[in-house]
Amino acid sequence: xxxxxLSIGSNIGDRLQHLVGAVQxxxxxxxxxxxxxxxxxxxxxxxxxxxADFLNVTVCVETVVSAHELLVxxxxxEQELGRVRTIRWGPRTVDLDILLYSNDNIETESLVVPxxxxxxxxxxxxxxxxxxxxxxxxxxxxxxxxxxAVRDSGVVLWKKVNGVKDFLQLKx
Numbered sequence: 001x002x003x004x005x006l007s008i009g010s011n012i013g014d015r016l017q018h019l020v021g022a023v024q025x026x027x028x029x030x031x032x033x034x035x036x037x038x039x040x041x042x043x044x045x046x047x048x049x050x051x052a053d054f055l056n057v058t059v060c061v062e063t064v065v066s067a068h069e070l071l072v073x074x075x076x077x078e079q080e081l082g083r084v085r086t087i088r089w090g091p092r093t094v095d096l097d098i099l100l101y102s103n104d105n106i107e108t109e110s111l112v113v114p115x116x117x118x119x120x121x122x123x124x125x126x127x128x129x130x131x132x133x134x135x136x137x138x139x140x141x142x143x144x145x146x147x148x149a150v151r152d153s154g155v156v157l158w159k160k161v162n163g164v165k166d167f168l169q170l171k172x
Contacts, residue, residue, distance in 0.1 A: 003035075004070060005099040005132065006059050007115070007124045011091055015055040016040065016159075018081055018094040020170055023059060025077040026096075027164070032073065036060040037167040038127035042158040046121065051091045055158060057167070058099070058127035067101040071111050074098065099124060103138040114138060122149045 006026070010018035019040065027034040038058045045051045063070060074096035082093040099115045106113040114137060118124055128135065129145055136143050144150070161167045 002063050002067075002102045002104075004061050004063055004067070004101045005128060005135075006061065006074065007056065007095075007097045007099050007127070008059065009054045009056045009095045009123070010093060011045065011052045011054040012093045013082075016170055019055055019057055020168060021081050022077050022094050022096060023057070023164070024168060025080065026059065026061060026073070027168075029073050031064040032070070033062045034059055034164050035062050036131040037161055037164050038130040039157055039161040040159040040170070041123060041127055042156045043123040044154055046123070054123065056123045056127060056155075057161075058124065058131060060131055067098065067104060067106055067113055068108075068111060070101065071098060097124075099128065100135075100138065105139050119144070119147045120149050122151075122155045125150050126155045 008019055008022050023034055023037060026032055036059065041056045043054050043056055045054060065073065078094055078096055097115055098111065098113055099118050101113045104113055125144055125147055129150065133145065134143065159170065
């Protein structure tokens with residue numbers, strides 16, 4: 001069994017339902033169990049900024065599938081929820097990123113773990129630290145709570161969540 005952390009974001013349509021749908025799809029995938037879901041946070045877009053604000057969560061999953069198989073599952077969830085890739089960092093119904101997979105350091109053409117911009121993005125770090133407050137970077141050993149991005153005031157608690165069951169029942 002491996003533990004992985006994923007970031008999920010949405011800024012098109014019913015943002016919350018896209019997040020809930022993504023977590024439901026992950027949870028129902030063979031070999032993947034969602035153990036924890038952060039509260040929902042709202043953030044301004046990064047990179048391409050001419051778009052709506054995002055809702056973001058981080059989830060912790062326990063899995064028997066490899067990191068590459070988990071990536072395929074995440075991409076399938078994105079497709080099922082209507083993700084269309086037209087503009088890099090552009091608007092999307094849902095985006096799933098593998099942040100961490102056990103303590104693995106993976107660098108392939110299709111997958112880089114830890115996520116290469118993980119330490120720069122408060123919208124990822126703040127929800128991650130909510131569900132794993134003492135987690136460290138598997139390569140550097142540094143606590144994620146010590147990253148400068150954590151102090152970013154642009155991440156706003158949108159809806160407090162008390163566990164996976166509570167999250168799966170949310171409505172916007």
